[in-house]
Amino acid sequence: MNQFSLKHFIVRSQALALYRDVMRTVMKIEDQDYRKEIREWARSEFHRNRSLRDLGEIRTQVALGRRSLNELKLAMQMAS
Amino acid sequence: MLKTILRHGCRLRSVVNMRLSAPLCNNIHTLTPSNVQANGQIWPHVFVSRRTRMLDQFVKDAGQMRTPPPLTPRDIESRVLRICNEYDKIQEANKNKITLETHFMNDLGLDSLDHVEIIVALENEFGFEIPDADYDKLYTVGNVVDYLIKKMNVTDRPKTTVSSAPDPRYDDHHH
Numbered sequence: 270m271n272q273f274s275l276k277h278f279i280v281r282s283q284a285l286a287l288y289r290d291v292m293r294t295v296m297k298i299e300d301q302d303y304r305k306e307i308r309e310w311a312r313s314e315f316h317r318n319r320s321l322r323d324l325g326e327i328r329t330q331v332a333l334g335r336r337s338l339n340e341l342k343l344a345m346q347m348a349s
Numbered sequence: 350m351l352k353t354i355l356r357h358g359c360r361l362r363s364v365v366n367m368r369l370s371a372p373l374c375n376n377i378h379t380l381t382p383s384n385v386q387a388n389g390q391i392w393p394h395v396f397v398s399r400r401t402r403m404l405d406q407f408v409k410d411a412g413q414m415r416t417p418p419p420l421t422p423r424d425i426e427s428r429v430l431r432i433c434n435e436y437d438k439i440q441e442a443n444k445n446k447i448t449l450e451t452h453f454m455n456d457l458g459l460d461s462l463d464h465v466e467i468i469v470a471l472e473n474e475f476g477f478e479i480p481d482a483d484y485d486k487l488y489t490v491g492n493v494v495d496y497l498i499k500k501m502n503v504t505d506r507p508k509t510t511v512s513s514a515p516d517p518r519y520d521d522h523h524h
Contacts, residue, residue, distance in 0.1 A: 289465050296470075
């Protein structure tokens with residue numbers, strides 16, 4: 270039985286898209302130390318959850334990540 | 350009365366001395382054709398030379414806004430290789446052995462998240478966003494270079510554009 274269905278493929282693409290948006294946002298951070306910190310934080314979060322296989326859990330994590338990214342963007346806007 | 354004249358005279362003299370500062374005062378006694386206005390009024394050379402100096406500087410500053418030199422495929426290749434070498438997740442052993450055939454996952458042991466990071470770094474370097482769908486085409490260094498060459502319309506022979514060489518007319522004032 271094929272463990273990785275189309276739904277998995279879609280959800281994986283969404284997770285990668287989120288990671289891409291996070292990295293693009295991180296590149297806009299001026300402060301090099303802060304940039305490194307946020308990048309390490311994002312990496313650790315994604316790597317921590319990389320072995321998840323349940324679709325519901327993955328979707329929840331991606332949604333949480335999206336929310337965190339929005340908060341980061343807001344914080345950057347307010348800082349500039 | 351005399352005291353007032355002397356006092357004001359002294360003040361005027363300091364102003365005149367300020368204007369005739371060292372670089373200018375050696376020009377003060379020259380009258381050149383540029384000094385002479387059409388109606389016969391003569392401007393002291395000190396004022397004319399100061400104005401032309403300011404104009405020269407202005408033109409020179411405008412000339413500093415030069416177009417960057419046109420890109421060649423070799424530029425793109427070297428920049429891509431530099432970005433790859435700067436990526437911190439690549440082992441030291443692999444760093445200087447990256448070639449066009451290097452595959453990010455198979456040869457460098459990176460995963461899909463690292464791949465995203467590298468492509469985003471390249472987006473940042475070259476200044477434009479690569480669409481998400483194209484990420485799947487960019488798994489080897491050679492593919493990346495070809496893709497960038499195509500997207501940025503880079504040719505081998507750079508088109509003749511406004512030269513970015515310095516203009517010798519405005520370079521007599523050295524920094």
